[in-house]
Amino acid sequence: MPESIERILGRHGRSPDELIPILQDVQAAFGYIGEPSVKAISRYLRISENQIYGVSSFYAQFRFTEPGRHGVKVCLGTACHVRGGATLLDMLERGLDIHCGETTEDKRFDLDRVACLGCCALSPVVQIDRDIYSRMTVNRLTELLKNYE
Amino acid sequence: MNKLIRKIDSAKGKWEKLRENREPIIFIGAASCGRAAGALDLKEGIKEFLNENKLSAKVIEVGCIGPCYLEPLVDIKMPGQPRVSYNNVNAKTLARILKSHFLDGAPHQKLALGHFGKGELNGIPPFYELPMLKPQVRVVLRNCGLIDPEEIDQYLAVDGYQGFMKAIKMTPEDVIGTVQQSGIRGRGGAGFPTYRKWTVCRNSPGEQKYLICNADEGDPGAFMNRSLIESDPHAVLEGMLIAGYAIGASKGIVYIRAEYPLAIERLKRAIGQMREYGLLGKNILGSDFSFEIKIKEGAGAFVCGEETALIGSIEGKRGMPRSRPPFPAISGLFGCPTIINNVETLGTLPNILRNGAEWYTRFGKEGNRGTKTFSLVGKIRRPGLIEVQLGTTLREIIFDIGGGVQKPFKAIQTGGPSGGCLSEEFLDLTVDYESLASAGSIMGSGGLIIMDEDTCIVDVAKYFLDFTQKESCGKCVPCRVGTRHMVEILERITNGEGTPDDLLALRTLGDTIKKGALCGLGQTAPNPVLTTLRYFRNEYLEHIKDHKCRATVCKSLIEYRVIKEKCTGCQSCVRVCPTGAITGPRSEPHNLDASKCIKCRSCYEVCRYEAIAGDAIVIRTAEKKS
Numbered sequence: 160m161p162e163s164i165e166r167i168l169g170r171h172g173r174s175p176d177e178l179i180p181i182l183q184d185v186q187a188a189f190g191y192i193g194e195p196s197v198k199a200i201s202r203y204l205r206i207s208e209n210q211i212y213g214v215s216s217f218y219a220q221f222r223f224t225e226p227g228r229h230g231v232k233v234c235l236g237t238a239c240h241v242r243g244g245a246t247l248l249d250m251l252e253r254g255l256d257i258h259c260g261e262t263t264e265d266k267r268f269d270l271d272r273v274a275c276l277g278c279c280a281l282s283p284v285v286q287i288d289r290d291i292y293s294r295m296t297v298n299r300l301t302e303l304l305k306n307y308e
Numbered sequence: 309m310n311k312l313i314r315k316i317d318s319a320k321g322k323w324e325k326l327r328e329n330r331e332p333i334i335f336i337g338a339a340s341c342g343r344a345a346g347a348l349d350l351k352e353g354i355k356e357f358l359n360e361n362k363l364s365a366k367v368i369e370v371g372c373i374g375p376c377y378l379e380p381l382v383d384i385k386m387p388g389q390p391r392v393s394y395n396n397v398n399a400k401t402l403a404r405i406l407k408s409h410f411l412d413g414a415p416h417q418k419l420a421l422g423h424f425g426k427g428e429l430n431g432i433p434p435f436y437e438l439p440m441l442k443p444q445v446r447v448v449l450r451n452c453g454l455i456d457p458e459e460i461d462q463y464l465a466v467d468g469y470q471g472f473m474k475a476i477k478m479t480p481e482d483v484i485g486t487v488q489q490s491g492i493r494g495r496g497g498a499g500f501p502t503y504r505k506w507t508v509c510r511n512s513p514g515e516q517k518y519l520i521c522n523a524d525e526g527d528p529g530a531f532m533n534r535s536l537i538e539s540d541p542h543a544v545l546e547g548m549l550i551a552g553y554a555i556g557a558s559k560g561i562v563y564i565r566a567e568y569p570l571a572i573e574r575l576k577r578a579i580g581q582m583r584e585y586g587l588l589g590k591n592i593l594g595s596d597f598s599f600e601i602k603i604k605e606g607a608g609a610f611v612c613g614e615e616t617a618l619i620g621s622i623e624g625k626r627g628m629p630r631s632r633p634p635f636p637a638i639s640g641l642f643g644c645p646t647i648i649n650n651v652e653t654l655g656t657l658p659n660i661l662r663n664g665a666e667w668y669t670r671f672g673k674e675g676n677r678g679t680k681t682f683s684l685v686g687k688i689r690r691p692g693l694i695e696v697q698l699g700t701t702l703r704e705i706i707f708d709i710g711g712g713v714q715k716p717f718k719a720i721q722t723g724g725p726s727g728g729c730l731s732e733e734f735l736d737l738t739v740d741y742e743s744l745a746s747a748g749s750i751m752g753s754g755g756l757i758i759m760d761e762d763t764c765i766v767d768v769a770k771y772f773l774d775f776t777q778k779e780s781c782g783k784c785v786p787c788r789v790g791t792r793h794m795v796e797i798l799e800r801i802t803n804g805e806g807t808p809d810d811l812l813a814l815r816t817l818g819d820t821i822k823k824g825a826l827c828g829l830g831q832t833a834p835n836p837v838l839t840t841l842r843y844f845r846n847e848y849l850e851h852i853k854d855h856k857c858r859a860t861v862c863k864s865l866i867e868y869r870v871i872k873e874k875c876t877g878c879q880s881c882v883r884v885c886p887t888g889a890i891t892g893p894r895s896e897p898h899n900l901d902a903s904k905c906i907k908c909r910s911c912y913e914v915c916r917y918e919a920i921a922g923d924a925i926v927i928r929t930a931e932k933k934s
Contacts, residue, residue, distance in 0.1 A: 176642075178624035179607055183566070217626040217781075219608030220566055236528030237721065237757045238685040240771050246909050253886055253906065274610060274775065275528035276567060278344045279683060279755075280376030280691035289569075291344040297910045298884055 161188040164199045175206055182215050190226045227262040227269040229307045232286040236275030239283040243296075247283060248272060250297050254304075267308070312473075312593055315585055316464045323465030329387050332365040332410070337381035337453060339372035339538040340570050341531075345379035346398070353399055354382075357406045365410075371539020373453025375440050376692040378421065381453075384409050390425025393435055440690050443708050445671060447679045448655045449695045452539035457574050460581035463542040469587065471661030472549045476595050480510060483554040487657070489665035491677030496522060496613075496650030497723065497752040498828070499741035505647055509555045509637040512645035517557040520641065520648040521548055523564035523571070524618060526610040527724030528775065530755030532681040533651040535693045537564070537571040540655070541578040545601065547654030549587065550661055552599045555647050560601040563618055566608060575603055610779035614827045615640075615648045617781065628781045629827035650753065652681055672698035676740035680751070684710050686721075686758040696739070703735040706758060715760040719844070723752025725772040726832030728839030729765065748839045750832065764861035765844040766851055770798040772836040776829060787830030790821040794837060801848065802862040804855040811848055815841060860927045863907050867930040872897040874924035881911035881925065900925075 167184045171177040178200070185196045192215055201208045215221040233239075233248040248259060251270055255263050262269050278284045281293030285300060287307060292300075326333065334354055338347045351367065358365055373381065378395035382402065385391035392415040394405050401419055408416035415423070415430060422435030435441065446452075455462040463469070475483045488503035509517060521544060525533040537544055548560045564572055579601050582588045590598045604622050611617045612627040619641050621627035640646025656678065660668045672678045676698040682705070685691045689711035696705060702720060706712065719729045722739075728749030730737070737743050741751050759768065777791040794817050800806045818834030818841075825831045841848065850856045857865040870881075870890070877895040889905040892898030900911075907927075915925040 174624075176622060176624040179621065180604070183605060183607065214624065214626055217609060217628075221607065237724070237755070237768075237771070238529045238691075240528075241686050241757065241759060241763055241768070243909065249906075250886070250908050250910070253908070273567065274526060274779075275530070276340075278341050278376075279529050279531055279685035280693075281341060281344050281379070282685065284344060291340070293344045296913050297908060298913055301884070301910075 164196050168203045191222045227266045229288055230269045232271045232273045234276045234284045235272045238279035242282045244283040311586055319461035319464040322461055329385055333385045334365050334367045335370045335383040338369040341376045342379045347380040350380055350402055353402050363410055368456045371452050371457050372535045374693045377690050390423045392423045393421045394419055395421040440709055444695055445679050445697050446695055447659050448652055448681055457539050457541055458577055468542055469546050471658035472546050475550045475553055475661050480554045486665045490660045490668040495652035505637050506555050509645045509647045512638050514645050516644045518641045518644055518646040519552045519557040519560045521562040521654055522648050523562055523651045524606050524613045526613045527753055527755045529685055529757045530724055530753050531683045532754045534568050534571050536655050538574055541574045543655045543658055544651055545578055547657035550657045553597050558598050562603045566605045611781045611829050628783045682754045682756045684756050687713055687760040688758040698740045699738045701736050701738050713760045718761050719759045721757040723750040724755045725775050727752045728835045731843040762859050764857050764859040765840050765847045766802055767861045769837045769840045776833040784826040786821045786824035790817050791833055801851050803864040806852040856929050865930055866927050867902055868905050869926050870898050870900045871924045874922040876922040878920040880914045880918045880921050884910040884914050
């Protein structure tokens with residue numbers, strides 16, 4: 160059971176600069192920013208729902224749909240790009256039959272790109288949930304995905 | 309103050325004990341990069357070994373010492389012997405290393421990389437004499453990889469917080485004066501003299517002032533700030549105390565990327581320890597200086613590295629830059645005077661204050677004093693985090709420190725997506741703010757990306773522009789619309805549909821965006837395209853006129869082929885091909901149906917690296933479509 164929205168709000172002050180930290184906590188608890196949460200935040204901070212959508216859609220971190228069980232993030236930083244990161248993403252899009260930013264139908268995987276994980280010397284890297292895998296190849300990645308149900 | 313001095317004495321005592329080391333110490337390089345390479349698994353292996361053999365040793369997780377290509381690194385210090393470093397350790401070599409040290413009583417000569425003592429040790433060279441480290445100077449990174457980043461005591465023992473204690477006995481004006489003498493300029497990229505910003509802020513009226521540490525290191529290919537925070541968080545925090553004292557701020561904020569969870573964790577822990585030691589809060593060390601530090605996590609927007617956008621983001625708004633003036637030093641966060649300093653600038657301050665301005669001016673050259681950290685990545689033999697004096701040439705960095713390139717060198721990109729690609733003729737350029745700018749590039753925050761002949765320069769330019777275009781906040785037209793058009797043109801060129809007029813259009817657009825955009829993101833976004841157009845024009849023309857990508861990167865211009873004579877018919881490629889484009893019975897040359905091939909590289913990789921395969925799959929320029 161995720162923490163209730165009221166409890167999350169209770170940890171924060173009511174000034175508008177609390178908005179992003181609140182959104183971050185909501186996403187950490189629920190996995191995404193749902194409509195009920197937006198309504199509750201709006202009442203709590205006394206700012207319009209539009210404003211909340213405006214801010215949350217600006218930042219890449221926030222999502223509005225329920226996430227899959229495993230988040231796959233392909234790093235497309237420069238070093239990873241030069242060493243074939245885009246090919247890995249291509250392969251995943253085809254293999255999972257979704258576009259970047261989408262969730263597979265069985266809710267098993269989310270696919271995302273990330274600008275840089277800061278492990279450039281070990282490129283190309285792929286992050287699955289909290290684990291970072293270095294020096295990836297198309298074939299190693301295919302094998303790796305089998306470990307995630 | 310007295311309380312802290314007592315704590316420092318006890319910290320030094322503890323450190324001496326550690327250095328005397330009656331007990332063996334095992335250091336594991338466990339910053340993000342080390343962890344990605346498997347450092348934490350090694351820790352388990354070490355514990356098992358110690359348990360099995362009923363041995364005891366102190367196991368310390370340290371940060372990153374720099375040479376990322378050697379990760380994971382494990383160092384062992386036996387009583388009475390210097391610390392010996394081992395590279396690329398895996399479960400197998402770990403067992404041999406531990407056995408050698410603990411059971412046979414000597415370092416493993418073959419596997420050892422270097423040692424931290426003096427002279428040679430059983431044929432093992434000193435660590436700092438290794439070719440990658442010898443040309444470097446460690447000022448900001450002085451503690452990285454050597455102390456436990458989670459222990460304030462270890463930082464105190466290596467003269468941590470001495471710089472701040474010195475500063476607090478001076479007047480804020482004198483602190484600013486020292487920083488002025490040192491000649492340090494902002495390490496975030498623009499190179500604005502740090503003292504000048506500070507003076508403006510110091511003299512701005514206002515009760516409340518803010519100091520922000522900009523750790524929103526968004527440049528793809530740059531990780532200097534992450535490494536520094538993960539490996540030595542107290543250095544950055546001490547820098548914040550010094551800067552806060554100098555400008556008269558009572559609140560400090562670290563604005564850090566959410567993509568750096570380990571760095572955030574270490575910062576939080578370090579801030580907690582500072583509070584415990586009386587280094588934060590009201591009347592620090594009995595002075596009338598009060599300071600608090602908060603962490604704000606970024607939410608994934610590159611533009612928030614720009615100072616006015618960063619301020620917007622902290623205020624809970626969309627992170628969009630605004631026009632300046634007023635500069636943040638006069639009216640910044642919540643309308644109060646605010647100084648935003650880069651992580652590395654702050655991390656350098658304790659050294660300047662502790663050792664004096666004159667000491668710092670010994671590094672670098674006139675107008676460009678001090679050292680700079682760089683992340684050296686891409687197609688280079690020895691990628692990693694390095695620190696050199698300003699004024700070092702690119703050639704020294706790439707070939708002496710980085711060990712050169714495996715295939716012929718093509719270009720170096722400095723300054724990330726805002727910087728430029730420089731060709732071979734610039735290798736003797738010195739790395740300083742002015743020289744790089746004169747070549748059309750920038751220093752930037754310190755990402756150096758090396759490219760060899762397998763990198764397509766047009767593709768790289770497209771990549772950077774596509775990145776800035778996606779990260780453009782959309783507020784001003786030149787950046788929002790202009791970069792979009794430039795990406796479209798580049799896409800046409802890489803698809804083999806470009807025309808010679810496109811090159812002129814790219815230049816005109818680029819020049820216009822540079823002049824017309826609101827903030828640094830837009831003003832520098834065209835740099836990668838403009839510099840590559842200048843130095844690699846031929847490659848653009850090849851794409852346009854000959855429909856050829858000489859690096860075989862641009863997918864529309866290449867095809868995969870099986871060389872029949874080399875194919876061993878092992879079927880490895882048939883198994884991995886996701887579209888069934890490769891067919892053929894075992895032991896006979898396979899067929900590759902070009903109409904089905906999606907150019908995913910799976911077969912190419914398997915054919916190159918599988919022992920039974922014959923390296924028979926090649927990527928080459930596609931036959932011209934007629």
